[in-house]
Amino acid sequence: MDFVSRHAATPSDHTPPAHPPSSSSPATPPEEPEYLARYMVIKHSWRGRYKRILCISNHAIITLDPSTLSMTNSYDVSCDFEGAAPIIGRDDNSNEFNISVRTDGRGKFKAIKFSSKYRASILTELHRIRWNRLGAIAEFPVLHLRRRTSEWVPFKMKVTYVGVEVIDLKSGDLRWCLDFRDMDSPAIVLLGEGYGRKGVDHGGFVLCSLYGRKSKAFQAASGTSNATIVSNLTKTAVSMIGVSLVVDSSQSLTITEYMKRRAKEAVGAEETPLGGWSVTRLRTAAHGMLHSAGLSLAIGPKGGLGDSGDAVSRQLILTKVSLVERRPENYEAMLSGEPTIVDAAAALLKAIVTRNPKAMIRLYSTGAFYFSLAYPGSNLLSIAQLFSVTHVYQAFHGGEEAAVSSSLPLAKRSVLGGLLPESLLYVLERSGPVAFAAAMVSDSDTPEIIWTHKMRAENLIRQIIWNSSTRAELLKFVEEQRASLSHDGSYDLKDSHSFVYEALSKELYIGNVYLRVYNDQPDFEITEPEDFCLALVDFISHLVHNAPAASMDTHVNGDVTTDASAEQHSSDDSSASLDGKSSEREDLELVKNLQYGLLSLQHLLTKNPNLASVVSTKEKLLPLFECFSLPVASSSNIPQLCLLVLSRLTTYAPCVEAMVADxxxxxxxxxxxxxxxxxxxxxxxxxxxxxxxxxxxxxxxxxxxxxxxxxxxxxxxxxxxxxxxxxxxxxxxxxxxxxxxxxxxxxxxxxxxxxxxxxxxxxxxxxxxxxxxxxxxxxxxxxxxxxxxxxxxxxxxxxxxxxxxxxxxxxx
Known part of the structure; x- marks a missing residue:
């Protein structure tokens, strides 16, 4: 996917390299392995120093002679690789490190010394390939500063061998991560408190990142201190990666000043594509596995370099800071419709973006969300897990900070907001990917979810008609999207938020609850009843304050007529008739909406009497009394519904005081x-x-x-x-x-x-x-x-x- 060069892996990484063929069989070179990374290093031995290419994959660590590309050493990750560590010397510019390996699978591990200016990245990759055997260095309860609301929100900060991970306390999901190698200089800035005093235990600390990513402010929660966290970070970075993190305590930066400065930072600006080209990559065959004596640069019979080399299609994307190689076919795997392929593709995308935040915020541009929703199968757990960690982190609307913004509704924060009903998005946020996957493939008609197979099959989005029998319109849309790709190969979601489901267009969706269904099922347990109660009161207030007064105006204007006006009335009979019908429709709509709102409020207060405290002010009660004065009240049951609500509220003393105050x-x-x-x-x-x-x-x-x-x-x-x-x-x-x-x-x-x-x-x-x-x-x-x-x-x-x-x- 876009802007992924460090942690992207392909299925070939998870299969062991092929064994050399026997001498009796034809010499068919094995496919070149997809390495996680390759680095130029210097190998230190008692004989001297030698230049090598260090190749790292999930299964093997290989060194190549750069002059011949022949393999000099190979170590199996599962049994011959124990670990790696920097060599800490007196000189901070030292680039030496040890890799602990063995050659026969049974002997003792011994340290092999290397040096490279890419030491931090090499050690990071080496730690990652044995990630399942590594635990966290330390865990701390922290508070993260939300930029949009200026609130401190609790999270868990996990210090790992390679960096920092911020974990959601409720779901346990990874919300943010930063490698030590990707930290800026200074890496940590200490915040002063409100009066400008500095200190690690006053205002907190800021973790600063390279590559245009936004900085993050944290504060130690109860049970630890800022000094402890900062000390652990610096010590771990040095001992595990060989990176000396610079801690800046010279700035008198208050939280308010930090918020202003951070607001000016652009999200992913340095990774904005400046151009893109479709190219053909010429590959050799099985580098380092044939013990070749030399490298031929001639075009072979398969279109690649040498006799067995091949050629593959690639896209090169140029940004301000990098040249990125993309594999377009990775995205198209989501469109195959094959359950195992789609499942693996979604899991791979999740693994890539989880540890690469730069890729996380740009995932939407690949079309992955469109293609995932177009999948008609029922094995949606991997897709749901991908959605769970990505849907509110896309830079199309607010960037990575959209995830922690409470100023926008979920439908606006989520990249899926225009593609799925907001109720399903709340299932994904509150109940997790398992519940979301189950809800997507089942019929639901509850106060919080309305979702049917028909809606999924025929009404997913305006451009995608999700019909599992023909999928004709879906394929047409995909072809249109492919034809309308921008120069960098990305997709645009700007039209998705204008879509409205026909099945839900007439439903009243207030406070994340469908009122019609809730009134049919008043015993349903609302997830957030207090928010629902507030939303209902605001909804009723909005209806009352925006009620049309046409009926009253018509009555007054009809009292006095003149000869001139009589002629005008005669000529305008048709328009008056249309206006009357329009006014009547508005009145009927107002009555229906008020009835739904008042009845829902009555049911909610009946089941949750303590929610009367939400409406215990004069301002909140005023709309209920104003309902009695509406022109449409006398011809409907709105007054009776208001009285039922007021009767429920009289059981709460502060409500009684607010009622009699006016x-x-x-x-x-x-x-x-x-x-x-x-x-x-x-x-x-x-x-x-x-x-x-x-x-x-x-x-x-x-x-x-x-x-x-x-x-x-x-x-x-x-x-x-x-x-x-x-x-x-x-x-x-x-x-x-x-x-x-x-x-x-x-x-x-x-x-x-x-x-x-x-x-x-x-x-x-x-x-x-x-x-x-x-x-x-x-x-x-x-x-x-x-x-x-x-x-x-x-x-x-x-x-x-x-x-x-x-x-x-x-x-x-």
Whole structure:
């Protein structure tokens, strides 16, 4: 893949070299092994010093004579190679190192001395080929500074034989790594604290990298210190790789100053392709294995160098700092459709980019994400593992820092954001590649995932129609992509984020949850309920504040017409009709969205009562009260849903305090008793929960609340259920008993009812009050007849209507 020269391996690396053929068989030279690296070195022996080419592969360490390319020594990695280490001398510029090997597979290991100016890279490669036998040097709990949010996030820093690895604490995945050989000078910069004081245990430290990669700031977590980590890094780099890391403590660099400086660093700028060419590489056959006496530069019968050499297609990519050789066929392996090949290709790509961050941030340009999603098979675990470690680290949007940014939604941070539903991306992030692979091949219809075989087969992306039977449109897209490659052979994902799934286009996806499905499955366990609750409240607020007012405007404009306007209305009938239909559609959409949002909020608060704390401020509650004033509210069940939500919130004391803090909300609830018979029961339930507060008692005594409650309580021509009348009586009784303003409520009641009935209301229960109002009572303490009740009921109804109209005028 692009910009990979150090750690790329091919399947041939994992097969042992072929044995020399017998003398009786035709001399067919074996294929030249794909080495991990080759370096010019000087071999030191008692006889003298000799130039050699040191070839390193996963299976063998070979030295070649550079003049003849004949093999001088070969050591099997699995049994003849023990390790390598730098020779630390007095001179920091020393380039000597030892390789511990043996020749017969059974003898003792002995150290062979070499020297090379590439010592750091050679030792890094030698340590890597025996990686499975090496453990970590040390592990430290650290905090990493996120650039976009300025937050310190916990990670585990692992110091290895060759560098530093930063591990995610939850998933255990590798999030960042840096080799000692790739560290800049200075390699470590100590940060000062906020007041400018320097010190390894004040502000933390910064690891600086070569090749245009961005620096990273860390701080020791509890249980260790910055001094310990920095000391371990410097000692390990010297003892294992022979690199002396420069620690800069001279700068008074605060965290704020570091953030400003780092923001100016370009991601991967030095690796930006400047040009690319398709070339043919001429190869010899089996370098160092035929003991050839010389090297022929003539073109042989197979198109390569010499009699058995061959020719292969390659691409050369020129960047500011390197000339990169690419194998185009590596990418096309993903398109083969063969399960074993695709699985191996995905695993190989993951291995390459995990240890080469420069390749990590450019993986998207190879088309690997397109081709992986185009695979119709069901063995997706390797692909899912590749996605897990790469999808938020691509430089197409924010570079490698996109992974730790909370300012952007996951769909924007991920290179897969336009190709897969956001719900599947959250499965990949939260549950890991195994759950993601399972979700991709199964039908899901849960509040957090909607994904079906039909969507996968026919609606993957606009350009890719994922049909496992024909794949015609997929192949057409791939051919178009190949034809539209840029000069450097890369792919562009700019169109992918504009795609919308037809199957999901009508779904309300709020807080990573599909509202329709959640309302059908309210017992579903939401992964992040608090975030979902906040998202629902914000969604309802957005709907209320952006609700169209067309219906109100139309009503006002229709009150007055003139002769001129009549002609205009006549000529504009068709456009008015279209506008009316459009307004009606908007109203229906608003009602539907509000219903989904309010019902979901009710279900969420029912299952998680503690989430009421999320809505315990006046600002968060205001949109719920504003729903009652929407023009569409009277013709829908939105007010009833709002009351159900408010009823759930009244179980949390801070919510009660926030509700009564605004008198307008209390007046709305009291007015509902008069204006909306279908809302009376819910309004009475909420008001009863608030009746112990001084604010509601004051509103009932001074702003007409007693009148609205009495209108429900007294028997009138309209048939009011006994349960609601008893609830109104209980509400009045609770208000009369309120400590601060209860006496004022009693005085207001005494203006309408005899003292004896006020006493009955105070004593309760509500059913006894209703019974007392409906019967004739003539005692020295109380005189009450049905005629008196009917007369008072009529007066109260008139007063309630006047108060309601006055309240509407005040609001307008």
């Amino acid at each position: 008198s307008s909300g209390l007046l709305i609830l009291l007015q509902l008793l008069h204006s909306s018979p279908s809302c009376r029961e819910g309004a009475l339930h909420v008001l009863y929960a608030l009746a112990s507060t001084a604010e509601l008692a004051w509103a009932a005594a001074k702003h007409g609340g007693v009148v609205f409650i009495l209108e429900v309580l007294l028997p009138i021509q309209e048939e009011i259920p006994l349960q609601q009348r008893a609830a109104a009586a209980s509400l009045l009784g609770k208000l009369v008993g309120q400590t601060m303003h209860g006496p004022r409520v009693a005085i207001t009641l005494a203006r309408f009812l005899p003292d004896g009935l006020v006493s009955v209301i105070r004593d309760g229960p509500g059913e006894a009050v209703v019974a007392a109002l409906e019967q004739t009572t003539e005692t020295p303490e109380l005189v009450w007849t049905p005629a008196m009740a009917a007369s008072l009921s009529a007066q109260i109804a008139t007063m309630a209507s006047d108060l309601y109209r006055e309240g509407e005028r005040t609001c307008c």
